[in-house]
Amino acid sequence: MVTLTLPDPDDNASTLTVSQRRVSRTRLPNRRPSETTTVVHDGRDYAVTIGGDPATGIIREVFAGDSHTGSAMDAILNDACVALSLLLQHGVEPATLAHSMGRIDNGREPASIIGALVDHIALQEARP
Numbered sequence: 167m168v169t170l171t172l173p174d175p176d177d178n179a180s181t182l183t184v185s186q187r188r189v190s191r192t193r194l195p196n197r198r199p200s201e202t203t204t205v206v207h208d209g210r211d212y213a214v215t216i217g218g219d220p221a222t223g224i225i226r227e228v229f230a231g232d233s234h235t236g237s238a239m240d241a242i243l244n245d246a247c248v249a250l251s252l253l254l255q256h257g258v259e260p261a262t263l264a265h266s267m268g269r270i271d272n273g274r275e276p277a278s279i280i281g282a283l284v285d286h287i288a289l290q291e292a293r294p
Contacts (some may be wrong), residue, residue, distance in 0.1 A: 192255045194219060194226055205230070207282040212243070214283060216290060225260065225291050227251040230283055246280045250287075260288035 200217035210232060217227040228250050230243045253263060263284045268277035276282040 190256070191252070192219060192226060192257070194255070200227075203286075205279075205282055205286050207276065207279045210279075212279060212283075214286060216287060225287055226254045228254070228283055228287060230279070243279065247283070250280075250283065254287070260284065260291045264288040 194217070198217050198220050200215050202213060202215040205212045205214045212230050212232050215229040216225050217229075218225045228247050230247050232239055232243065234240055250263070254260070264281075264287075267281035267284050269275060269281070270277050276285050
């Protein structure tokens with residue numbers, strides 16, 4: 167069991183304690199292979215780095231940023247990448263994530279940069 171103490175949004179002087187069960191997670195070594203590329207979504211370029219488990223080659227982490235370091239979008243991307251990386255490290259398949267993302271253009275295009283990141287990871291993972 168892990169216990170987190172967070173600020174209570176309804177009372178700045180109080181905190182909330184949240185408990186969660188631990189689920190098995192693939193821990194990555196400090197040094198591991200990674201590849202940086204560009205993903206284009208909605209006419210914008212995003213620098214994307216994906217890293218894998220050196221023992222298996224399975225993608226287990228993703229980092230992304232746009233050209234506006236420190237912007238709200240940059241912060242959202244950072245948080246989304248942490249969440250995606252944790253999902254991958256807990257064994258969620260990239261194709262499953264891609265199937266769960268919002269779509270536009272008759273279901274062909276990802277609705278957001280987060281969906282585009284997941285599609286990119288799923289395509290990389292599908293490579294022989």
